[in-house]
Structure formats: C-alpha cells, structure tokens
Amino acid sequence: MDKLEDIISRDWDVIVVGTGMGGATFGHRAAVLGKKVLFLEKGKYHPKNDGALVHDFAETFVKQGASVQSQKSDYADAGRWSGPYFYPGKRKEIEFTPFIGAGAGGSSALYGGAMERFFADDFQPGKFEHDPGSSIPGHWPVSYEEMAPYYGMAETLYRVHGSVDPLRENEGFEYLAPETMTKASKELFDFFTRGSLNPYRLPVAYDPHEDCRGCQGFLCRYQCKNDSGKICLEPAIERHGAGLIDECDVIRLEGRKKAIEKIVCLKNGKEFKVGGRMIILSAGAVMSPLILMNSKNEDHPQGMGNGSGMLGKNFMRHHIDLYAVFPRSSDLPGNAKEIAFNDFYVSGKYKYGTVQSFGALPPSGVLVEEIGEDLSKKFPWFVSRAFSLIKPLVSLFLNRVFSKTLILASIKEDLPYLENRVELKKGVPTGALVPVLHYSLSGFERERIKHFRKLLTAKFKPYRVMLLKQSENIERIAHVCGTCRFGDDPDTSVLNKNNRVHGMDNLYVIDASFFPSSGGTNPSLTIAANAIRIADHLFKAGKS
Numbered sequence: 001m002d003k004l005e006d007i008i009s010r011d012w013d014v015i016v017v018g019t020g021m022g023g024a025t026f027g028h029r030a031a032v033l034g035k036k037v038l039f040l041e042k043g044k045y046h047p048k049n050d051g052a053l054v055h056d057f058a059e060t061f062v063k064q065g066a067s068v069q070s071q072k073s074d075y076a077d078a079g080r081w082s083g084p085y086f087y088p089g090k091r092k093e094i095e096f097t098p099f100i101g102a103g104a105g106g107s108s109a110l111y112g113g114a115m116e117r118f119f120a121d122d123f124q125p126g127k128f129e130h131d132p133g134s135s136i137p138g139h140w141p142v143s144y145e146e147m148a149p150y151y152g153m154a155e156t157l158y159r160v161h162g163s164v165d166p167l168r169e170n171e172g173f174e175y176l177a178p179e180t181m182t183k184a185s186k187e188l189f190d191f192f193t194r195g196s197l198n199p200y201r202l203p204v205a206y207d208p209h210e211d212c213r214g215c216q217g218f219l220c221r222y223q224c225k226n227d228s229g230k231i232c233l234e235p236a237i238e239r240h241g242a243g244l245i246d247e248c249d250v251i252r253l254e255g256r257k258k259a260i261e262k263i264v265c266l267k268n269g270k271e272f273k274v275g276g277r278m279i280i281l282s283a284g285a286v287m288s289p290l291i292l293m294n295s296k297n298e299d300h301p302q303g304m305g306n307g308s309g310m311l312g313k314n315f316m317r318h319h320i321d322l323y324a325v326f327p328r329s330s331d332l333p334g335n336a337k338e339i340a341f342n343d344f345y346v347s348g349k350y351k352y353g354t355v356q357s358f359g360a361l362p363p364s365g366v367l368v369e370e371i372g373e374d375l376s377k378k379f380p381w382f383v384s385r386a387f388s389l390i391k392p393l394v395s396l397f398l399n400r401v402f403s404k405t406l407i408l409a410s411i412k413e414d415l416p417y418l419e420n421r422v423e424l425k426k427g428v429p430t431g432a433l434v435p436v437l438h439y440s441l442s443g444f445e446r447e448r449i450k451h452f453r454k455l456l457t458a459k460f461k462p463y464r465v466m467l468l469k470q471s472e473n474i475e476r477i478a479h480v481c482g483t484c485r486f487g488d489d490p491d492t493s494v495l496n497k498n499n500r501v502h503g504m505d506n507l508y509v510i511d512a513s514f515f516p517s518s519g520g521t522n523p524s525l526t527i528a529a530n531a532i533r534i535a536d537h538l539f540k541a542g543k544s
Contacts, residue, residue: 004267007243012038012276015263017250020106021228021527022511023282028232029535031240038243038276039233040265043103044076045246046219046229054078055221059366079103079110079219086425087437087474094377096475105229106284108524112216112337112359113204113225115160115525117151120144121346125517129349131444134415135314137516141488141497150529158226158528162203167342179208183331184406185338185357192341195459202340202356214335216359250283251431253295253304258505266431278506285480285513286422290433293424305484305494305501312423314416314482315439316518319449319471322358323456324405326464332406335359344455345520351413352452353520358409364398412452412471413520415445416482439474479523484513499534510534
C-alpha cells in the first residue's frame with residue numbers, strides 16, 4: 001500500500017468517507033466513470049483473498065479481562081466497531097458497543113446478504129395512518145419509478161439471487177436463480193403457502209459456495225457474501241486506481257462558506273489533512289451527522305448542513321423481533337437467509353413490514369454474556385451476580401433449544417420523531433467523536449409493535465414458537481437511518497433530492513442518513529441504488 005504522504009499529496013476528484021454500502025458503491029461507480037477516488041475508512045482493510053480473515057463472531061475470541069486496546073484490536077480484526085455508544089439511563093448514561101461494522105465494506109461485511117427493493121408505497125409514507133406527533137413526510141423527493149432502474153443496476157452489480165415476491169410480480173424485475181432450500185425452510189415455505197400467505201425466496205447477494213451455510217454477523221472466508229468491500233471497494237482499488245487510507249478517523253471538515261477544502265483525520269494518533277474536489281460522507285447514519293456537527297465554524301455555527309436545525313434528528317432503527325420456530329425437519333439453514341413473506345407489509349390502514357429468515361443466532365456462550373450485560377444495566381448488582389452462578393446451565397439450555405429452531409425475523413417500519421436524535425457526547429478527549437443516542441418509543445409505536453406480534457403469532461400456529469423480543473431494546477440499532485434526511489425544502493431537510501448538503505457546493509451524504517422514512521425491509525439495496533443514481537447524476541449529467 002502507498003505511503004500516507006504520497007496519498008495525501010495526490011490530486012483527488014472525490015474523497016469518500018466510509019466504505020459501506022453507500023460509500024463503496026458510489027466510489028466504485030465514480031472510479032468506473034473515470035474519476036480519481038480516495039476512500040477513508042475507520043476500520044481495517046481486509047482483502048477477500050486474505051487467508052487470515054476471522055470467520056466467526058468476535059465475542060467468541062475476544063479475551064475477557066484483556067486490555068481495552070487488545071479487545072479493540074480483536075474487534076477490528078473481525079470487522080467490528082469497537083468504540084462506545086451512549087444513551088440516557090434513569091440515573092446515568094449507559095454505555096454499550098453496537099453490533100455494526102467498521103472496516104472494508106462497513107456493516108455490509110457482516111450482513112446476511114438480504115437486498116430487497118422498497119415497495120412503491122414506501123416512497124409515499126403519508127398514505128398511511130401515522131402518529132400525529134411523528135415528523136414523517138408525505139412523500140420522498142424521488143419516486144419508486146425514478147429509483148427502479150437503479151435498483152436493477154444494483155441487483156446486477158451485487159449479483160442478487162432469489163425469487164420475486166408474488167405480491168410484486170407485475171413490477172417486471174427478476175433475480176438470479178436461488179440455491180435449493182434446506183428441508184426446514186421448504187417445510188415452512190409450504191406451510192405458509194397452505195395458510196394463504198405468499199412466501200418467496202429472499203433476494204440475497206451471495207455467490208454460491210459449497211462450504212458456506214451463511215455468515216451473517218461475521219466476515220466471509222469463502223468469498224461468497226457479496227458485500228460492498230468485495231464488490232466495489234476492491235475492484236475500485238485494483239482495477240480503477242482508487243486510493244485507500246484505512247484505520248483512519250475522520251474528525252471534522254474545514255472550508256469556506258459553501259465549499260469543503262480539507263478533511264481533518266487521525267491515524268495512529270497523528271493528525272493529517274486531505275483535500276479533494278468533492279466530499280462524500282458515508283460514515284453511517286450515526287457518524288455522518290456527528291462529523292457535520294463537529295465541523296462548526298463562523299459560517300456554520302450549528303454545524304455544516306444544519307441551517308434547518310434537522311441535523312441528527314429523525315433517528316430511526318427498524319423494530320426487529322425474532323421468532324424461533326421448531327420445524328419437524330432437522331435440515332436447518334444454518335446462517336443462510338432463505339425465505340420471506342410480505343403479507344403484512346400493509347395491513348388495513350397501517351404499514352408494518354416484512355418477515356424473513358434471520359440465520360442462526362450467535363453461540364450460546366455469547367448469548368449468555370449478552371443476557372448478563374443486560375441484567376447488569378437494568379437491575380441491582382445482586383441480580384447479575386445470581387445470574388453468573390447459573391450461566392453454564394443457561395448456556396446448555398440455549399444450545400439445546402436453538403440447535404433445533406429456524407429463526408425468522410420480523411422487520412417493522414420505525415417512524416421518525418424530532419426528539420429521537422443523535423448528539424455528540426461532551427467532555428471526551430479531543431478528536432474522539434462519541435455518539436449519544438436519544439431514542440424512545442411512542443405509545444403509537446408500542447401499539448403497532450404489539451399488533452404486529454399478534455398478527456404473526458397467529459400465523460405460526462400450530463408450530464411451537466418462541467418470541468424473542470428485540471424491538472424495545474435501544475442497543476439493537478439495526479438499520480439506523482434518517483439523521484440527514486433529504487427533501488425539497490431546505491427548511492425541513494439536510495440534503496437536497498440529489499443528496500447534496502443544503503448550502504454547500506461539494507459536500508454530499510450518501511448512506512442511510514438520507515432516508516425520510518425507514519421503509520419496512522432491509523435498506524441495503526436502496527442505499528446502493530441511490531448511490532448509483534447520485535453518481536450517474538453527477539458524473540454523467542454533470543449536475544449537482
């Protein structure tokens with residue numbers, strides 16, 4: 001890899017902060033179209049031909065009691081975020097480490113490969129009944145029809161395999177053929193069909209590999225998972241001359257009133273600056289707004305892009321519950337995602353979301369440690385102490401139970417609220433951007449969660465099912481979005497319809513931050529499709 005000084009000194013057309021689904025896809029497209037692209041990535045770069053790739057959950061090998069620096073290194077080797085997040089507790093702020101990616105491919109390096117289109121209704125959220133206290137808009141500034149060709153380009157780029165949802169057969173798109181289902185998935189597929197549901201093969205970005213049964217939650221040793229590191233970052237570097245600085249913390253942006261001139265970074269404890277003609281923030285819907293908040297100056301006293309006061313607000317994360325179903329067949333799918341149905345995506349006047357294969361849970365030892373941590377945060381010390389005495393028995397029980405189950409996940413749309421937001425934690429060392437998440441469920445949302453559970457539980461009968469409630473847990477921040485929403489009105493949004501920061505000439509945010517509503521299914525494909533849309537708009541049409 002080139003020396004840092006040489007990389008910094010080059011003339012870059014585009015600098016992309018973050019190599020997740022938005023940043024890597026945009027950067028790849030820009031590089032293919034002839035632009036000189038530099039990627040800045042907080043985590044480690046793990047080339048897919050690296051035989052040292054960790055192919056397991058980080059929690060299985062992180063050494064308890066080891067130094068903080070040693071544990072951070074272990075997490076980094078596993079492609080995982082290692083820094084703290086905080087949220088307000090009853091007596092003090094509660095610290096946790098989120099299960100998100102940091103490294104080549106960002107969180108896509110850990111995902112289960114699900115890449116599904118939003119429905120046309122997702123672009124018109126105002127059609128459905130919502131909490132009057134929500135800040136949800138009537139519509140997105142782009143339509144499904146505008147996004148459709150880019151959905152197709154993203155599906156081709158990421159080599160998506162699956163079958164078309166029977167509820168959307170008239171939309172005229174198709175996927176590569178899926179692999180044969182395991183017997184347990186086929187059993188449930190047939191059961192749902194007999195129950196008047198419309199199951200289908202979940203669209204997943206995987207290249208078939210005989211030794212792999214899915215790798216959701218950890219890096220893929222077999223190169224079967226088509227994440228943005230494999231599909232976009234590596235080809236951009238190896239074939240199109242893109243540069244990369246990994247293990248690089250972006251701290252703030254510097255520039256004139258309407259243009260960014262330099263990005264201030266830290267690597268190995270040393271500060272440096274790098275500049276380019278166009279700056280793309282794709283650090284995720286938590287960190288991208290924090291970088292903008294930390295970039296205050298005389299021209300932008302509230303942070304860059306915050307003329308509307310909306311920066312960091314409208315924080316959303318899908319409400320996800322897990323259903324452990326006990327099928328008759330012992331041929332389970334392991335960690336592979338195979339089936340889904342959308343019959344309750346819209347139910348009456350409400351919009352809920354999708355149901356799909358989840359993949360295997362982490363090992364029982366990992367689950368037990370998570371339970372212990374949750375107890376220590378919510379109950380007096382003696383409760384967690386008592387639990388520690390029965391950990392071996394709980395681990396044995398969980399292993400026996402979940403070795404016989406097929407896990408399905410319900411993904412319910414979350415509504416945006418102005419009070420749900422991300423902020424910079426105060427009083428931390430200079431250079432550290434540490435988030436504080438302010439998030440609570442409204443009564444309206446709690447009722448929708450309860451009703452969705454009731455609808456699904458009825459459809460699983462007579463199967464034995466264990467409901468693992470996750471929706472109310474703020475630490476389960478799956479599919480975070482909305483904190484830099486795009487829109488037509490600069491007074492109510494952070495970005496314009498082409499993801500340019502209002503009032504800035506060369507600054508864009510291209511990750512899930514731009515969502516004005518969360519939709520009811522996985523966001524990866526929509527993020528990738530939008531990244532291609534913006535790249536083509538900028539470099540083919542030459543507009544901003």
